[in-house]
Amino acid sequence: AQSVTQLGSHVSVSEGALVLLRCNYSSSVPPYLFWYVQYPNQGLQLLLKYTSAATLVKGINGFEAEFKKSETSFHLTKPSAHMRDAAEYFCALGGAHGSGYSTLTFGKGTMLLVSP
């Protein structure tokens, strides 16, 4: 069965500091992976996705993620945090559900807190 693990339910950084949000996955087939962001009481917005074209993926708002097959990881980074980056971030893995259709499996989320 496929799964997604996000290390750290909360990450705190200072404004201007590096952001690193960790995601590890388990999949028996080549994975396709996503990062989504959620602001309070809103839906999820796609940040970036990995679909095997390139291991370093650039997304919106200055975020990027690197796919490392040997480490089964897809960590999200941003060189310099901004106050507006404070939100919850979800890593998601695409694959076949039990019925055979494809769905996304989400991690439990990491809340990013940014202090002035």
Add this chain to the structure above:
Amino acid sequence: DGGITQSPKYLFRKEGQNVTLSCEQNLNHDAMYWYRQDPGQGLRLIYYSQIVNDFQKGDIAEGYSVSREKKESFPLTVTSAQKNPTAFYLCASSIAPGQGALSTYGYTFGSGTRLTVV
């Protein structure tokens, strides 16, 4: 602009009552999904539908029901059999069934409905 509309944004119901959450999309997407979100639990799949008049159970379908009579609409009913219905419910869609479309486009999400049962 195209998108997914979930209504209402906030919903209060008494324990033991059934309640239906609306999800409408004008993106012409074939596949639609319902997820439940609880603090610290991430998103868990309730039901999904790849085409009209067909749907599949997700990981936590007990106590929920859905219908897909129109391509644009995928309402979710939370029944009295659901033990802990208070949660944030998210509807999503993808352009077409299958891994190809999902891997390329991912999901588009609605803004959610927060259901509180008292």
